[in-house]
Amino acid sequence: MVDVKAQNLLLGIMMLLVGDIHGTEAYQKNTKRPLRSNKIFKKYDISVNQVQAIDACRIMHGRLALPESKEEDAQIRKIIGNNFYMNPKPYNSAYWLRADDKNYEGYWTDSFTGKPLKYLNFEASQLNSDSEDCLSINSYNSQWNNISCNLFTKGYLCEYTD
Template sequence: MNTNPTLIVCLSCRKSSSIAASSARRTSFAKDSATAPHNSCARSPTLTSAWQAGMQLQLLDSTCSGQVTSKGFLRYGDKAYRHFASSKTHWDARNSCWNVNASLAVPLNAGENAFLASLVNTGTFWILADDATTEGVWVNTDTSDPLPYARWIVGQPDNAGGTEDCAEITYQALWNDLPCTLSRYYACEIPVAQCDQLKDDIRCSYLL
């Protein structure tokens, strides 16, 4: 089923802590773990007017949920997310996330699904799910792993026209299938849990 994208709410503030790193790939990202206790979850008071005006996120777990980084990624549980108001095909959206050392977002449970949808107040955006290899078997597009969670609109996925192999999520936290070649906004994710454990992952630089 085809739907149309609209505008987003952008969030931005500075994370209070930093993460140590040693990889040569990350030398361009300055870090100083001494500036704050490791895994500090204090939220900066300088949130955007959109948040202050009453945008309410359903924070279901993790003491760090709702923390916004200086590069616009919003933390929830084991991940941090950022929505991008740039229309791209599913493939190009994946590439754009890779270009910021992230991956296209995909919710793996109800909590992540609700939080990801809450990044916008209307419209839809791509998630990292497709059934291009085997019709009706929805997998993580990057890993080909079967998805442990899905929340489809009633009557979806319907593979209308025989070409709807990619998935989008609505602001109501419901999924829909549509052709991968259509253009949609998108959201990227990074692995906060790995960064908290000081794992050497270039994606952690976007938590600073």
């Protein structure tokens, strides 16, 4: 059995060493339309569970991403791209986001602040599932999905403020 602390330490070191190589640069602010957000999003195609994704972003002086508007959601969709086929295992095309409904089923809160989410973009069929408490975004349809926090997804997104 793998030592979880050693695995997380190794993950952190790996993120520091290769994060810029494997990351995708965020949607830039010099677009035609100015953005209201001062967040910079960056994706990492490294398969981890939600706790590891939170730790990896923290180690890199950011936090797991959470779009708080349609504009931020559009930025993230642009970064992750679109996988036009339906994967038989949706979490293989999913990226972790920073929210959960662990305390009360169906009541989604920001995993960092504990505040309720004001913006939602769930796939219609994904709102109720007792065993799936963590938030991800799918690259095949760019909508949010609730999945088990222990699953290893395709990757995760960190957000940084400038």
